[in-house]
Amino acid sequence: MSDESTSAPNFIRTQVREDLEAGRNETVVTRFPPEPNGFLHIGHAKSICLNFGLAEQFGGRCNLRFDDTNPVSEEQVYIDSIREDVTWLGFQWAGEVRFASNYFAQLHDWACHLIRQGDAYVDDLNAEEIREYRGTLTEPGRPSPWRDRSPEENLALFERMRNGEFAEGEKVLRAKIDMASPNINLRDPVIYRIRHASHHQSGEQWKIYPSYDFAHGQSDALEGVTHSICTLEFEDHRPLYDWFLEHLPVPGRPRQYEFARLNLSYTVTSKRKLRMLVERGIVDGWDDPRMPTIAGLRRRGYTPASIRHFCDMIGVTRADSLVDIQMLYHAIRSDLEDNAPRAMCVLKPLKVVLTNVPDEHEEVFEVAGHPARSDMGTRQLPLTREIWIDTDDFMEEPPKKYFRLAPGREVRLRNAYVIRCDEVIRDAQGEVSELHCSVDFETLGKNPEGRKVKGVIHWVSAAHAIPVEVRNYDNLFQVEQPDRDRDVDFLEHLNEGSLEVVHAWGEPALADVSPESRYQFERVGYFCADRHDTRPERPVFNRTVSLKDSWAKAQKRQGS
């Protein structure tokens, strides 16, 4: 990583450091273990940064392991997208990609081991019966009538399960722990179930699949993972995680640590809900720029560094929280402020005729690509008699402190001259259709004599402007916590105005942008050429985030 890992301390980092210093571990090994049943989102980025970050900081390693124990919900496309997203974020996993399914044979052996020890049994109860026998949060469960089968019988039955002799749901293998445990996860958890399904990695090889609990810790142990980091909802599973490691001849002793998952205001971070948005066509796919997926953020224009910076800012704790989306905006603005070249683009065009510029006049300015970075070079900016300015930069009856254009007032055309508005032209409906202005040719690179012109506006030569499709994105939801209320569907909170497409006029330098290149459209915001839809001469720009606008804020404050 190129960024200076200032990385604030957090309890997991502290734990790792202590373990290393105390000699409990020689090196740190972590893993990022997604299930390939959806695209990665910003919450996963937090986990990725944590796991890979730890390995990086302490000179250890981090595996990418797909937790693929449930073939019915997983697909190859998700594996591909996840690999791409992790790589794009700037991380490199140790060695080859791993799969829990790589360990199915070993896991099966260990299941047999448990049976032989008398620690697991085949249960004939169906799903509903198992639920009934499990008891409730306040009442203990009861043992299954099949709980005391002999190891021999269990082994034989389990073998037949494996051979596909039973229907799905007919039998399961359960760990024999404690049906009266106050921790429900310890009430004889199901560790193998029958699935007559084809698996994206192992094909038709297996008819039985291990549960998450039976696969995860052992996979960690097999990979030599030292610190197995997951989210808080798995905390109650830790005793089970430990139980398997203690009852099986595993080659390692990983420890599980839990942290709070990320909640971001104005978004949902649940794969289930994100999938719903995709499947119902509410968004354009998993990588729609409004999605909080890594792929969506990428398409929106976020940089890997900005996402890493964001993860750094929010910290890692065990407290539930709701992070203000402004933090994300800040992360990308601060990156692009330094690294995005500047351009001018008029989103809501208003024609201006410069009356003292001759028809055939064409003057080309060479202007900086970035105000503070000479390494970004320069661009050619032509000026002609007719130009486009933004509708918002003109007001017939300006409020006090408005220092853009108004009848009789002056303003500077960015990188060019100061102009004065002499006349307002109207169309048949009485709407302002164009402005007649005159140029003060004494103001190039210097302030006019005897008066100060405070306003600076962006503009584009009408004769040279290139058509640009601009997609202005806003939050997908209009409330801070769309899924806060259990009784109200989160889809009720959709923001109907989350996408506004506008046909803008861009300066000539924008004609041949490459997909995914990012610009600051001066005075407007940061934009990224859409990686799918941008064509030569026909750029399509996604608004990543607007520039801060203290004028708009002040106006709003006054208005309301």
Add this chain to the structure above:
RNA sequence: UGGGGUAUAGCCAAGUGGUAAGGCACCGGUUUCUGGUACCGGUAUUCCCAGGUUCGAAUCCUGGUACCCCAGCCA
């Protein structure tokens, strides 16, 4: 009502017995050919509440309160 967790500013979050870091947001100001950026300054007598221990408590003790997670053959 069982078990497991968490409470520090509007939002994140340091802090681990010695007198409340930092970031975001917000409010002022300076600079500015982006109402952007940068820079300067302001914003918790107080750490969920109530008692207690101590010269001294956000940190220790006791008792409360609020919120989150768990009853998939999902992960």
